[in-house]
Amino acid sequence: MKKKSGRRKRIIGRETKYLLLYAGPAIIYMIVLTLYPIAYNFFLMFRNMDTQHFLNHEFVGLETIKTVLSEGIVGMAAYNTVFFTVMCTAIQFTVGFLFALLYHRKIKGAGFFKGLVLIGWLIPMTVTGLLFKFMFQTDTGVVNYLLMQSGLIDRPVQWLSQGGSALWTIILANCWVGIPFDMVLLSTGLSSIPENVMESASIDGANRMQRFFYITLPMLKPVMCSILVLGVIYTFKVFDLVVVITGGGPVNATQMLSTYSYQLAFREFNFSEASVVANLMFALLFFIGLAYLKFVRSDEVMS
């Protein structure tokens, strides 16, 4: 035992050297272009960098943070981001699951169907956003036409000029992109459940529902967890869809933290205020990450 650990110590030194030789450039790259920017956001938050103080910005304590809070938009942006993330994650997971269950049935062409649906995920968000904007136009939009034809509405709905329906249009667009992603991952999970487990359960008299709730769901639990976490992380990033569909409007009703931060920095050139919003995003993500880690750990203890 002793001899082994002594040998290992020497190897660790050498192996670390090789590891850094291969991974070093990538690590340095990420430090310069992600870690440093994150740290710089914190530095910037306590200063007053804007167009007037671009080079001679100075420490102002909590002033910038107070200004951002007093403008009153950041609260709405935070609420929208969280609402959007929760709704999208839940809806695309549910629908994606239904798709996965449907394609999992032994039917001809299931693989082909799955492959086709995945195209929705591959289309750049900018294009998807424009497509949904086109479909949800008040006068020329095909959605209003279909809803009127089917008698669900008697007058065209102004989807994009009201805050609530505009937000839901973006949610729908995002779910359309997210459904295939969840579907593919859940399909992989479904096909990893051994068939003999299912067979023996049905021999024991379990019906379809019972098999779903007592076998499928528990066995899919790890997959479902990682899909939900990935869903939250990907949805939280939302930017392209909002910029293209509403630009954050009408009157900030669909403003997200990402678009608000962008607007502050690149429309109003108020870099310090933008960094405050960015840091709020970071803090929210940090708590999501912590919750995930805690969740995973308690799960490991249980099993």
Place this chain on the structure above:
Amino acid sequence: MKRKKYGKRVLVFALALIVTAIYLSPVVWQFVSSLKKNEEIFRYPPTFLPENPTGQAYADQFEAGLFRALKNSMIQSVSSMALALLLGVPAAYGLARFSSRAQKPILFGFLVTQMLPPALLLTPLFLFYTKIHLINTRWAPILSTVTMSIPFIVILLRPFFASLPKSVEESARLDGCTMFQAFWKIMLPVAKPGLITAAIFTFIFPWSDLVYSIAFIRNADLWPMTTLINDFQTKYGTRWNSIMAFGICIIIPIVALYIALQKYVISGLTAGAVKE
């Protein structure tokens, strides 16, 4: 009994067909609309097939600078892909092959950085690029999109390299290969399927990017397709046939890649979800 089962199977098949068709109907609508004249788009009730299918909307795009934007998108995506592979593949290999106490924290770092929203980095990156005079050049979005690709490559390829038997490499070294030759000549060819997946995705990320190009490039001559179409719609918001046609042009290279290399795309998709 058997007939009943068969009937049920047909029913499920029909359901799958309908669901798939409904899901894809927006893309079909996009394509149909791109073949219309704009007057027809504003007609009520809408026509579900173009009356006189015309490629006019596509032809218009060439005047609107489609070629230049296509070239810009290509340059950005290929450069970003090349740089990401150059940095990411050796990193994935190193993290798979050499065990060290540093391994776990480094991996964790890559996992975390993959989760960061680009909007978080915009302001500091803008100031950084301004300082080093890269703002308003292609390099700004290229360097930025690589930060999404490197963690992806590491997460995707590390298990790949780790699953390849170490003995292959060791026997190569006994035959007189240097460590680098063993990596280059033995490991890389064996890891080819993983590398193809990595290449596809690190091409798609920058191809789809809007946020970095819109924030860092003001010179319209350098805009990739996503940025140009966004600008186009803010200027000519009602020329829907052109906007839809332009959108189709952005999609085509990606769908072509997907059709040619479908299994690699799906393996890349599931890779991100595998817990470390």
